[in-house]
Every structure is written in C-alpha cells, then in structure tokens.
Amino acid sequence: MDNLYLIKIGEISLKKGNRSRFEKQLRFNIKKKLRKPSRITIQKGRFFLETDESDIKNIQYALSTTPGLVGFTRAVKVKKNIEDIKTAALDFANELAISYPAGTFKIESRRADKGFKYTSYEISSLIGEYLLDSIPSLKVDVHNPDWTISIEIRDLAYIYGAQEKGTGGLPVGSAGKGMLLLSGGIDSPVAGYLMAKRGLRMDAVYFHAYPYTSDDALLKVKSLAEKIAPYLSGLSLFVVSFTDFQLLLKQKAREEEITLLMRAGMVKIAELISKNRGNICLVTGESLSQVASQTVESIRYTGSETDLTIFRPLIGMDKEDIIKIAKSIDTFETSILPFEDCCTIFSPKHPLVTPDREKLKKSFILLEGENLLKEAAEKAERIYFKP
C-alpha cells in the first residue's frame, strides 16, 4: 500500500475501559470513505492508515471531515538507519521549501524504540545539519519555525511533515442515533454537524410544503444534506409532504398559535419516522430567543409534544458564531439562497412569545390531525447521501 498517513486522535485518548469501541468505530468510518483497500493499525494511541487510494485530495478530504480525529499528516516509513531517514526527510523538506522558500524549520524527533543507537537530540541534529547542507536557503528556528519535520523511531522510522487539522470530537456511531430536523436555513446543518462531532449518528427530516415551497427549496435542502453527509458519516434524508397539515392549521387553528402548533406537528412526524429507524432523540437548530418560537416557553411547549429527547446544540450560541461554523463546513452560501421556508408562509404577524403550554396542548388535540400526521410520516420519501 503506497500511501501512509499518521492520524492523531483527541478525545478518544481520554477513554479508559471502552476505548477500543471508539477506536473501532473511527477505523470503520475512515475506511468507509476511501474507495480503495486500506488498512488502519493502532500503535500506542496513534492510528496509521495505509491505503491503495492514490487520490491524495480524496484522502485528505476523507480525513478532514471525519469526527474523532484531531489531526493527520502524510508520512513515510523507512528502515531504522540514519541514511534512509536523511533521504526521506530531504524529500519532505524539498516539498515544504516550495511553500516557504526562505523559510525556517526545525526537526522534532521521538525515540519510542530505546534500542536505536542515536538519542532524539542526536537524530534532530544529524538530520537538521544534513538538510542545511542540502538546501542552502534554509535556516533553523527551534522556537518559531515555519515548518517542522517529525521523526519517530518505532518498529520502523516514520517521517512526516506539515500536519493538517481534523474535526475533533468523537466518531459518528459511538453515541446512538437521532433525527435531525433539517431546514434550508443556516442553523440546522450546523446543529447536525455539532451533534455528529459528539458521536451521534443521524437521519434527517425535511418538511416540504409544495406548492407553497418550491422545488428549489427542496433542492437547497438536498444540497445541504450532501454537504453535511461526510461529517455525519452518511445520512438518510426523509422528505415529508407537510402541505395538508399546514392547510389544516390555516383552517382550524387560532392564528397566533399556528407557528407553535406547526412545530409540534414537525416533532410528532419526526418521532413517528424515528420509531422505525431506531432514533431515540431529535436534533434542531434552535437558539434561545432567536425568534418567537424559540423562547423558553415556546421551546418548553414543543418539547412536551414528544417523548424523545430534543438536543439543541446551538441553544446558547450567537448567530455570528453559528455563521462561522456554517462557513467552515461550507453550508453558509447554500443556506442563504433566497428560497422560502415552509414556516414563513403561513406564519402569523404576531406569533405567541410566551405561550400557555396547557392551552396549546388542548389546541393541538382540537386540530384532530393525528391521521394526517401518520400519513405524512408513512409517505415520507427517503434519499440516501453517501459520506
């Protein structure tokens, strides 16, 4: 296998008794993304990925979008003799010197195999000198280098250059399964991403009110699903036709209660679909006080219409911080495309801000929408997005 990567795990390394379960899940999630045969071995908390995949961009994409790893770097392994290490280090230095022509560098060595005849300090000096002789424009700066080459002496000698950042968190699938309520907005894709980083595997559900919401609005949600799929390790998106329930609300509900009763309808349908999918929680992009339906009282009401736990990872976040994350996962530009959301269409001018929970629960019962909700859940169309 031609390509070798060294992978650094973060939070997994804090796990004690059940650590191997997390490691196994991470291994599985990485391999699932690579098209060619790959092998991942674990040595003293480090993952080594060897793969036949030759598309370096794809490998990097796979690794940078997989929760559970904090960093990775392409590496080479050579025999444990100083000449081979010199040659490999020079290859990396030549590559790095292209990005930093008059750059400073340092060598960082670790000798896990204490039988190796040079100490860490001696390895760094020998290789450093060799690089200075070979590339005259280089300078050493041990405190603030532009780049670092690392050398680890283990079963073999491992040499690697610049490290790239991973997403951090825990591997998807290590923390149960839930249902993400995915709208076309900025918030819900970010919510899904954050819960994926805590190890939650997810399906997603989108409520579509055709013809009041257009095909373009649906396309936008599909494109968001595609963008978060790598982080979620793949997802099934359930598209629910929500029009009939919305029309029922328009016909029967008090205008100021429409928004919250509609939210209740959403969590109930999400719960019905979840039953067949083994999902035991819901995830939304709600953030406290962002809009009328996200006040403490409103949230308490919608939460009370389902038995499932609702996770709201953005609850305490500012919009600005949410947008930063949306940009970092490349969903922002799609989210701001101007297609209408199903919630805005029938929404009242003056929605309730501090609803009376018991009164709303009664209003919901008076709608007699049970069968409608069941039918909407049963007819939902499932679309799978690959990781």
Ligand code: ATP
């Ligand atoms: P977002 O940016 O995620 O759309 P928002 O700020 O627009 O959120 P709301 O429209 O009040 O807020 O929606 C709150 C949450 O309810 C969303 O984050 C999402 O989880 C869920 N939601 C809203 N509309 C839909 C929809 N059409 N389909 C699925 N989920 C929805």
Ligand code: MG
């Ligand atoms: Mg929205």
